[in-house]
Amino acid sequence: MRIKTKSKRLITALNYVLKKIPKKDRCTLLENLFRVISRNSLRTPGDTLGSVNICQTSAEFRPFLKLDCDRRQLLGQILFYKDVFRLFSDKALIGIVAHEFAHALRAFRIGGNWYDEMQKRWRREEKYANKIAATWGFSSNIKAMERERKEIVDPYFTFRRNGR
Ligand SMILES: [Zn+2]
Numbered sequence: 001m002r003i004k005t006k007s008k009r010l011i012t013a014l015n016y017v018l019k020k021i022p023k024k025d026r027c028t029l030l031e032n033l034f035r036v037i038s039r040n041s042l043r044t045p046g047d048t049l050g051s052v053n054i055c056q057t058s059a060e061f062r063p064f065l066k067l068d069c070d071r072r073q074l075l076g077q078i079l080f081y082k083d084v085f086r087l088f089s090d091k092a093l094i095g096i097v098a099h100e101f102a103h104a105l106r107a108f109r110i111g112g113n114w115y116d117e118m119q120k121r122w123r124r125e126e127k128y129a130n131k132i133a134a135t136w137g138f139s140s141n142i143k144a145m146e147r148e149r150k151e152i153v154d155p156y157f158t159f160r161r162n163g164r
Helices: 008-020 023-032 090-110 114-120 122-135 139-161
Strands: 002-004 033-039 043-045 052-054 059-067 072-081
Touching: 008 090, 023 033, 023 090, 033 059, 052 139, 059 090, 072 090, 090 114, 090 122, 090 139, 114 122, 122 139
Parallel strands: 002 033, 033 072
Antiparallel strands: 043 052, 059 072
16 A cells, blocks of 8 residues: 655545554455545636635545556545645544544455445445544544534635625
């Protein structure tokens, strides 16, 4: 697994979470996750002049197809969106990281067909991810993540969208 980010906060959170995850799960993640990267989130023009719509996702777990000469391998990757995750506290950011790692673990447990399987029931997958993260000991971080999403981050984007 490669980590490609300049965010020291994110690197600290990633290391903290990885250290706390039980060894067996950690090994599964390190073997199957191709990379963890950060980038800016997607922006599209907003409804009012000069306003922008910023995609509000802070992070996502996605497939990564590794192409070798003689074989194709479906791995996973986690993308963190800088201008969204920066709005969360350190405590909540740890929750976001744990949540994404939990999605990845679910996928690698399902195996080959994980992308379709998980797309079909993404709402349930969100709950599963939080449950796995809780068993790893991150329930207070998950709570912080959910609370800040509702009380700080979503209202902030609503404000931005209105062109102010
Ligand atoms: Zn999720």
